[in-house]
Amino acid sequence: MRTDRTEHRKANGGYGQEALELADLARFRQAAYRLFSTMLLYPEEERLKTVVAVAGELADQADFLAAFSFFIQWRELLDVLQGLSGVNTAAIQEECVQIFMVNPDYAPCLPYESAYAEEGSNPGWTAVELEREYAAAGLALASSLREAPDHAAVELEFVSFLCKQEACAWEARQVEKGIDALKRQSAFLEEHLSRWFPVFARRVAEKDSGKIYAAVTKAAQGFITHDRDLLKALVEGFGPEGGALP
Amino acid sequence: MPRTREDTTAGEGLEALVLLCTELEGLGPGLDLEHISGWLKGVVPAVEAQVVPDLCNRPEEIAETFRRSRAARVVLGLCSRDYPQVEVQAHARRVGLEPFGVEVVNLGAYCAQVHQRSEATDKAKLLLEAAVAKARAFPGSDPESVKPVISWDQTVSRRALFTLPPLQYEPVPSIRRGDCAFDEGCRVCAKTCPRHALEPSEQGLMVLDKLRCTGCGACVSACPQTAIDLPGVSPQQINAQIAALLNGAPLPIHPRAILFVCARGTQALEGLAQEGFSYPAGWLPVEIPCVGMVTPTWLLQCLNLGAASTAVLPCLRDDCRFGQREVTEGRVAYCREFLDALGAPPDSVRLLDPHDVGELARALGSLPEPEREAGKDRPRDVALFTPQATARALLGLAERFASSFDGSVAHPYSPVGVVQLAPGCTSCEACVHACPSGALSMERDEEGRALTFDAGLCIGCEACAPVCPEKVVRVEKVTDLSRLAQGKHTLHLDSQIRCEACGAPVAPGAMLSRIAGMLGSEDSGTLSFITRYCTSCRGTLMFGGGPPPE
Numbered sequence: 001m002r003t004d005r006t007e008h009r010k011a012n013g014g015y016g017q018e019a020l021e022l023a024d025l026a027r028f029r030q031a032a033y034r035l036f037s038t039m040l041l042y043p044e045e046e047r048l049k050t051v052v053a054v055a056g057e058l059a060d061q062a063d064f065l066a067a068f069s070f071f072i073q074w075r076e077l078l079d080v081l082q083g084l085s086g087v088n089t090a091a092i093q094e095e096c097v098q099i100f101m102v103n104p105d106y107a108p109c110l111p112y113e114s115a116y117a118e119e120g121s122n123p124g125w126t127a128v129e130l131e132r133e134y135a136a137a138g139l140a141l142a143s144s145l146r147e148a149p150d151h152a153a154v155e156l157e158f159v160s161f162l163c164k165q166e167a168c169a170w171e172a173r174q175v176e177k178g179i180d181a182l183k184r185q186s187a188f189l190e191e192h193l194s195r196w197f198p199v200f201a202r203r204v205a206e207k208d209s210g211k212i213y214a215a216v217t218k219a220a221q222g223f224i225t226h227d228r229d230l231l232k233a234l235v236e237g238f239g240p241e242g243g244a245l246p
Numbered sequence: 247m248p249r250t251r252e253d254t255t256a257g258e259g260l261e262a263l264v265l266l267c268t269e270l271e272g273l274g275p276g277l278d279l280e281h282i283s284g285w286l287k288g289v290v291p292a293v294e295a296q297v298v299p300d301l302c303n304r305p306e307e308i309a310e311t312f313r314r315s316r317a318a319r320v321v322l323g324l325c326s327r328d329y330p331q332v333e334v335q336a337h338a339r340r341v342g343l344e345p346f347g348v349e350v351v352n353l354g355a356y357c358a359q360v361h362q363r364s365e366a367t368d369k370a371k372l373l374l375e376a377a378v379a380k381a382r383a384f385p386g387s388d389p390e391s392v393k394p395v396i397s398w399d400q401t402v403s404r405r406a407l408f409t410l411p412p413l414q415y416e417p418v419p420s421i422r423r424g425d426c427a428f429d430e431g432c433r434v435c436a437k438t439c440p441r442h443a444l445e446p447s448e449q450g451l452m453v454l455d456k457l458r459c460t461g462c463g464a465c466v467s468a469c470p471q472t473a474i475d476l477p478g479v480s481p482q483q484i485n486a487q488i489a490a491l492l493n494g495a496p497l498p499i500h501p502r503a504i505l506f507v508c509a510r511g512t513q514a515l516e517g518l519a520q521e522g523f524s525y526p527a528g529w530l531p532v533e534i535p536c537v538g539m540v541t542p543t544w545l546l547q548c549l550n551l552g553a554a555s556t557a558v559l560p561c562l563r564d565d566c567r568f569g570q571r572e573v574t575e576g577r578v579a580y581c582r583e584f585l586d587a588l589g590a591p592p593d594s595v596r597l598l599d600p601h602d603v604g605e606l607a608r609a610l611g612s613l614p615e616p617e618r619e620a621g622k623d624r625p626r627d628v629a630l631f632t633p634q635a636t637a638r639a640l641l642g643l644a645e646r647f648a649s650s651f652d653g654s655v656a657h658p659y660s661p662v663g664v665v666q667l668a669p670g671c672t673s674c675e676a677c678v679h680a681c682p683s684g685a686l687s688m689e690r691d692e693e694g695r696a697l698t699f700d701a702g703l704c705i706g707c708e709a710c711a712p713v714c715p716e717k718v719v720r721v722e723k724v725t726d727l728s729r730l731a732q733g734k735h736t737l738h739l740d741s742q743i744r745c746e747a748c749g750a751p752v753a754p755g756a757m758l759s760r761i762a763g764m765l766g767s768e769d770s771g772t773l774s775f776i777t778r779y780c781t782s783c784r785g786t787l788m789f790g791g792g793p794p795p796e
Contacts, residue, residue: 021409069392
């Protein structure tokens with residue numbers, strides 16, 4: 001009944017999963033965060049072209065991506081993005097403005113953490129705290145970037161940067177640095193993105209009749225939640241209790 | 247645009263796809279797969295059934311069938327539980343199917359290897375029909391109802407250190423915020439969780455620590471609001487499965503009994519099959535993540551719905567997800583004591599031992615004829631999760647066994663309780679606000695107020711007693727049939743004192759008496775003032791030139 005193939009799959013540490021280097025995983029996550037960051041910035045023509053091109057590449061990798069649970073949310077996004085090449089850029093820009101900036105019918109879904117985290121607390125505190133975090137990582141907001149430090153795109157770009165640091169550490173076989181980078185990402189996701197992004201995504205899903213940004217935020221939320229859980233599991237495994245370290 | 251599974255409705259393509267492994271045909275006495283396939287297509291609406299060569303070993307075939315089909319739900323009839331689960335889940339995601347919505351039925355161990363061919367074929371039809379019903383009831387999942395589980399290699403190598411260990415996904419409970427009674431003070435799920443994975447957050451929500459959660463599902467069956475879903479065993483799925491097993495299409499499987507099996511304990515049943523044991527085909531397995539989910543309500547409601555017997559088969563492992571085997575033992579002991587009090591056979595509810603295959607075979611060896619045959623004159627409303635379901639099960643069984651017993655069964659695992667009130671209640675309502683199931687309520691009219699109690703809604707959680715400032719509330723873990731039948735009744739009547747100036751409510755009479763008792767006679771002026779006027783008028787009178795306090 002059970003063939004050698006089954007045994008072979010089991011012996012290889014899990015069904016259907018190729019061994020994945022942590023550095024490769026970090027590079028993939030770096031690219032994913034950057035893609036979501038790009039998609040939440042104003043959709044200039046060049047930016048859109050890049051997104052469509054990346055979506056095509058991701059669709060080619062669907063068999064690999066389907067191994068991860070977030071693919072359920074990504075699948076819909078990939079369908080939407082692949083259909084973007086035939087859509088008028090002006091229409092997408094109008095959708096972006098109506099969802100995130102100005103809308104005569106409802107309050108826009110503000111893509112800023114402070115809009116969700118500061119209800120009843122000190123206004124501006126979130127942005128100050130985030131700028132401190134960026135500075136601690138050796139970063140400062142570029143003057144050309146016309147966005148606040150708590151804009152979703154900026155926070156996602158910051159996690160992308162942390163993923164890059166992690167990838168470099170694994171590639172240089174620096175275990176401690178790699179684990180530190182994992183912990184830093186885990187803490188940032190826990191303290192920031194996973195706290196407010198789900199509420200933001202839910203509001204966008206309710207308001208976005210064009211469906212592009214609903215798909216983007218749904219996929220981003222699925223990825224952030226998955227990443228938060230995966231990083232926690234990795235950190236726990238690498239920790240003193242986990243015993244994965246020699 | 248590619249199709250979206252969520253849009254698929256009955257009448258637009260196929261709703262459910264059943265795939266059967268050809269190897270089942272020759273496994274033990276085997277199954278008549280063509281007959282099963284034809285029966286499913288003819289009897290169960292909107293079902294496509296296919297027999298697939300060597301399905302258990304060819305996940306790529308599953309993927310191909312997924313791609314060709316427009317089904318929104320899939321049921322796999324396999325030879326054993328040992329199938330490429332991770333791969334199947336990935337193929338499901340690839341085509342837009344929810345992986346935890348894919349139902350797998352172990353037709354090898356449950357049917358083909360342990361029963362005669364015709365009997366096994368009929369049982370397989372019943373199990374597959376129930377699996378389709380369960381799959382259709384799948385409410386969907388979201389990112390919060392899944393957790394990645396990493397299998398760390400015990401032998402650490404330098405290569406392994408830089409490689410992602412094998413990754414699997416397990417379902418975890420998710421709370422539907424709109425239905426959760428956390429705001430009203432309910433903490434039943436947190437109290438039930440054996441791993442303390444559910445805790446109140448700073449934001450005023452009940453939140454799950456996924457790392458701690460083992461997915462045992464105990465919180466799902468404990469929640470009095472049915473506000474917790476666990477993909478694969480959400481309340482509506484379990485209800486649909488039990489309904490189909492006991493009330494589905496007429497098949498010559500009689501009598502029927504429900505066997506709740508821990509998903510990690512299925513090897514005990516596979517052991518029976520491998521060692522050539524047989525048992526009555528009426529034992530219908532319902533796989534759950536852990537027997538910690540199984541409540542007395544589940545066990546007794548199945549009997550009430552016509553099952554001849556119910557049994558619980560735990561796992562073999564010492565690292566049980568629930569980790570509280572004594573709770574399961576206590577629940578089964580309660581059911582037996584209750585049945586005994588009714589004059590019903592206590593053996594109708596059993597806790598099985600998975601460690602000894604021979605003993606297990608003996609325990610499953612016979613099934614009593616039920617008082618009422620499954621499918622005939624049975625209650626139609628299959629519900630296992632609400633407090634009302636508990637009352638219905640207990641009263642229904644009393645009626646079924648025509649029992650003259652109307653006394654009470656005191657037991658620490660009684661699923662219902664009785665609230666008793668000693669003199670001294672001040673109608674403060676602390677107990678009402680603490681009650682998660684609505685068993686305690688305060689009813690008001692112009693003249694007064696009444697604290698009422700409905701035993702049919704009480705889950706015996708004892709949340710009311712500790713919050714009572716007067717310490718007059720007591721909960722007895724008792725199944726009292728006369729109280730259950732009585733419904734809502736008054737525990738305490740009180741007057742409503744009104745403001746002499748404006749007529750607004752001041753406080754319940756008993757509360758003011760209590761305050762008077764505390765203040766004594768030394769400050770009778772203040773006492774008189776606060777008992778005659780409401781807070782608003784007191785301010786006006788004190789600072790606005792009204793009559794001074796006496």
